[in-house]
Amino acid sequence: MEQRIKLVDVSGAPAREQDFWPTVVLPKAAINAEIERLASLPRPANGRRAASVSHPMNKGPVPAFAPGIDVHIEVLKPGEQTEPIMRSSTRVDMCIRGSGVAVIGNTQFKTEKFDVWNTPSMEPFSYRNDSADLFVRLSYSNTPLLEKLEVHYTDSTPVDLGKHSTFSHVVGEAVEGGQRARDLAKPISVGSDGAQLLGYEWLVDIDTLQSKSLHWPWKEVAPHLETVYGMDNAYTGRHLYVLYNPATERRIGTSHSFFATIAKLPAGKVDRPHRHSSAAINYIMWGEGKSVVNGEKIEWEEGDLHFSAPGxxxxxxxxRGQGFMALTIQDHPLHIAMESLLWQETLKEPIHKLGSNKSGIQTNLNNQLKAA
Ligand SMILES: [Fe+2]
Structure with missing residues (x-):
C-alpha cells in the first residue's frame, strides 16, 4: 500500500475548539421497547442480545453514548446463558430488571435489580438467567477509547469458566520465590530533582495489583443512601456514595476507567453549576429532576438514561418532587491517570487539576456532621 506521510504546518495555530456533544435523554419507554425487541429476536449464536446506545454526535468507530463510554442494554431470556468472552476493556454493570448469575473469572454471584459490579480486563465472563423474568442490565465500558486506539483485544475461545486462573493470579505466581530481573537493574539518579534512568526490566515487570470483580448488592447499598438523602440542602457536596474498588487506589474508581456513584437527592436540592473534564451518564433509578447543561434545559425521570455532562x-x-436517585458513570479515574482531570466546583473558583499540584475541593461536610 502506498503511504504518503504529510507534514501539517501547525506553526502559530490556535488551540482547536472542543466540540461538546449536547446533553440527551434516552427515555424509559425507548429502553423498554428495545428490551422487548431484543427479547423477541431469535437467540444469537453467542447468546448476547444487546443494543448499544449511540449518541447522535458519535462518529465511531463503535457506538458510544459519551466519547469514551459505551452503554449496552443487555437482555437474557429465562433459561438463557451467554457464551464466555474475554476483552481488554473494563466494565461496570447494573441490573435494571429481573435477576441472574454473573460468572467473571473465578468469581460467581447472583445479581438482582440495582446491584452493581465491575468486570476487570481480560477476565472471561458469562451471564445466566435462572429466573422466570427477563434479566436486563446496563453495561458500561471504555471500549470506544480502545477501539479508537485500535487495540481492543477480544477473545471468545471457549474456556472452562470458574476454573480459569485470573490474570492477576498467574502474574503473581510467576514472580513468587525467584529474584526479579529488575532487581538487578539498579536505578541511576540523574540530576538532583528525582529524575532517574531505569533498565528495560522495569518496563515489563511493573508492580502487580490484584484486580478482581467486586459486587455491590442493592440490599446492602440502599440503607446507606438514606444518610445522604437526609442531609440538608445547604450541603455543598453531592448526596452520593462512590462504589469504590480498592484496586483503583487514589483514582477512586469502580473500574480502572470509571467511577460509579449512586446519589439520592432530597426534595428541593439544586446543585451549583460546575464543570469537569470527565464525562457523565446518569441512569435515573427513582424520582425526577431537571438539568441545565451548556445552557440547555432538560427534564428526566425514573427509568431514563441521561447523557448528563459532556466533558x-x-x-x-x-x-423535583420528592427527589431522585441516580447511578452516575464518569470516566474520572481515566483522567486522573492521564493527569487531565480538570475540575471547577463553582464558576467563581479557580480550575483545579485534581490529584496533582493543587489542593482538592473542600465541602461543608463538617456542618452536616454537627447537625446529625
Ligand atoms: Fe458534574
Whole structure:
C-alpha cells in the first residue's frame, strides 16, 4: 500500500475548539421497547442480545453514548446463558430488571435489580438467567477509547469458566520465590530533582495489583443512601456514595476507567453549576429532576438514561418532587491517570487539576456532621 506521510504546518495555530456533544435523554419507554425487541429476536449464536446506545454526535468507530463510554442494554431470556468472552476493556454493570448469575473469572454471584459490579480486563465472563423474568442490565465500558486506539483485544475461545486462573493470579505466581530481573537493574539518579534512568526490566515487570470483580448488592447499598438523602440542602457536596474498588487506589474508581456513584437527592436540592473534564451518564433509578447543561434545559425521570455532562461543559442538576436517585458513570479515574482531570466546583473558583499540584475541593461536610 502506498503511504504518503504529510507534514501539517501547525506553526502559530490556535488551540482547536472542543466540540461538546449536547446533553440527551434516552427515555424509559425507548429502553423498554428495545428490551422487548431484543427479547423477541431469535437467540444469537453467542447468546448476547444487546443494543448499544449511540449518541447522535458519535462518529465511531463503535457506538458510544459519551466519547469514551459505551452503554449496552443487555437482555437474557429465562433459561438463557451467554457464551464466555474475554476483552481488554473494563466494565461496570447494573441490573435494571429481573435477576441472574454473573460468572467473571473465578468469581460467581447472583445479581438482582440495582446491584452493581465491575468486570476487570481480560477476565472471561458469562451471564445466566435462572429466573422466570427477563434479566436486563446496563453495561458500561471504555471500549470506544480502545477501539479508537485500535487495540481492543477480544477473545471468545471457549474456556472452562470458574476454573480459569485470573490474570492477576498467574502474574503473581510467576514472580513468587525467584529474584526479579529488575532487581538487578539498579536505578541511576540523574540530576538532583528525582529524575532517574531505569533498565528495560522495569518496563515489563511493573508492580502487580490484584484486580478482581467486586459486587455491590442493592440490599446492602440502599440503607446507606438514606444518610445522604437526609442531609440538608445547604450541603455543598453531592448526596452520593462512590462504589469504590480498592484496586483503583487514589483514582477512586469502580473500574480502572470509571467511577460509579449512586446519589439520592432530597426534595428541593439544586446543585451549583460546575464543570469537569470527565464525562457523565446518569441512569435515573427513582424520582425526577431537571438539568441545565451548556445552557440547555432538560427534564428526566425514573427509568431514563441521561447523557448528563459532556466533558468540560457547565452543568447542574436539581431534584423535583420528592427527589431522585441516580447511578452516575464518569470516566474520572481515566483522567486522573492521564493527569487531565480538570475540575471547577463553582464558576467563581479557580480550575483545579485534581490529584496533582493543587489542593482538592473542600465541602461543608463538617456542618452536616454537627447537625446529625
Ligand atoms: Fe458534574
Amino acid at each position: 468540560w461543559s457547565v452543568h447542574n442538576h436539581a431534584s
